[in-house]
Amino acid sequence: MSQQDRSRPLGSGTALSEAYDTALLDLDGVVYAGGHAIAHAVESLTTARAGGMHLAYVTNNALRTPDAVAEHLTELGVPADPADVITSAQAVARLMSDQLPSGAKVLVVGGEGLRVALRERGLEPVESADDDPVAVAQGFGGPDLPWGRFAEAAYAISRGAVWFASNTDLTIPGARGIAPGNGAAVEVVRIATGAEPQVAGKPLPPMHRETVLRTGAKRPLVVGDRLDTDIEGAFNGGVDSLLVLTGVTDAAQLIAAEPKYRPTYVDRDLRGLLTGQPEVTEEDGGFRCGGWTASVRGEALVLGGEGDAIDGLRALCGAAWTHAGDGSCGLDAEKAVAALGL
Numbered sequence: 001m002s003q004q005d006r007s008r009p010l011g012s013g014t015a016l017s018e019a020y021d022t023a024l025l026d027l028d029g030v031v032y033a034g035g036h037a038i039a040h041a042v043e044s045l046t047t048a049r050a051g052g053m054h055l056a057y058v059t060n061n062a063l064r065t066p067d068a069v070a071e072h073l074t075e076l077g078v079p080a081d082p083a084d085v086i087t088s089a090q091a092v093a094r095l096m097s098d099q100l101p102s103g104a105k106v107l108v109v110g111g112e113g114l115r116v117a118l119r120e121r122g123l124e125p126v127e128s129a130d131d132d133p134v135a136v137a138q139g140f141g142g143p144d145l146p147w148g149r150f151a152e153a154a155y156a157i158s159r160g161a162v163w164f165a166s167n168t169d170l171t172i173p174g175a176r177g178i179a180p181g182n183g184a185a186v187e188v189v190r191i192a193t194g195a196e197p198q199v200a201g202k203p204l205p206p207m208h209r210e211t212v213l214r215t216g217a218k219r220p221l222v223v224g225d226r227l228d229t230d231i232e233g234a235f236n237g238g239v240d241s242l243l244v245l246t247g248v249t250d251a252a253q254l255i256a257a258e259p260k261y262r263p264t265y266v267d268r269d270l271r272g273l274l275t276g277q278p279e280v281t282e283e284d285g286g287f288r289c290g291g292w293t294a295s296v297r298g299e300a301l302v303l304g305g306e307g308d309a310i311d312g313l314r315a316l317c318g319a320a321w322t323h324a325g326d327g328s329c330g331l332d333a334e335k336a337v338a339a340l341g342l
Helices: 041-050 065-076 088-097 112-120 149-160 183-193 207-215 227-237 251-255 270-274 309-324 334-340
Strands: 020-025 054-059 085-087 105-109 124-126 133-139 162-165 171-174 177-180 220-224 242-246 265-268 281-283 286-289 292-297 298-306
Touching: 020 207, 041 054, 041 270, 054 065, 054 162, 065 085, 065 112, 085 088, 085 207, 088 112, 088 133, 088 162, 088 207, 105 112, 105 149, 112 124, 133 149, 133 183, 149 183, 162 183, 171 183, 207 227, 220 227, 227 242, 242 270, 251 309, 251 334, 265 270, 265 309, 281 334, 286 309, 298 309, 298 334, 309 334
Parallel strands: 020 054, 020 220, 054 085, 105 124, 105 133, 133 162, 220 242, 242 265
Antiparallel strands: 171 177, 281 286, 286 292, 292 298
């Protein structure tokens, strides 16, 4: 499937870990959730790396430093170096350093990862709007970020400081469920000020630029759980992607996706890196994958057959995406998805 042809998931005759030189892996919802490894993640990544695939971890979460992320991954059983980690904090710090003079004061609303990234780019983090910052950098600060930090940002922006945000993910997956992400915090400041931030993280170009500069990947595969960051970021960067269903995106959202949110491949979890991907073929007015056939009848998607539920989802994507063309599929898919148990 080319970047222009997004009417069905693509097949691959070889394992994805062999077809691509580098996996650009999201972390939250893909490798871990709430600090704990997701099922099959450690074993899958270990096998992919042993087979020669370079693993890079690309996260919109600006809270932790690359050193802390690499240490956590190593503790989980996936050895990683800080150089293997690319964060939205690094991307926004580079974006800011391109526009601000060296040594410029920046009010930080976020965690240590953002402060470290700013210092690395020659900028000076400060804590108060009264420190006369020329810019505000906002990133995810964790559940204990004081409400007063948003007030400081609003004061500084109202006095003329330029506003930057590491990312605008509205939610973040955790061990107990889905929690508000940095995008929700950005909305607080937006409402208070009426201003608009410059954003660096996925799916926008500054994050893709940072990733390319730091990994040197020649044939990368973006691996993520979110359509509106990971998959759209791959689409914007012109590279292939694998959606795993271990995080935010569910089957119904995938089926309804418009072209920029449609992944190249779909799989249940990171075990999908280690296998080929079955073809989705068009036949008799429907779409077949494995033992399943999906088609459009009236205002509903109809699914028949048996076998691996993910093959059924791939077939449904072929039928829905082809029917929707360049738009979002509005067909009723609930009954078909329910039959798959996904």
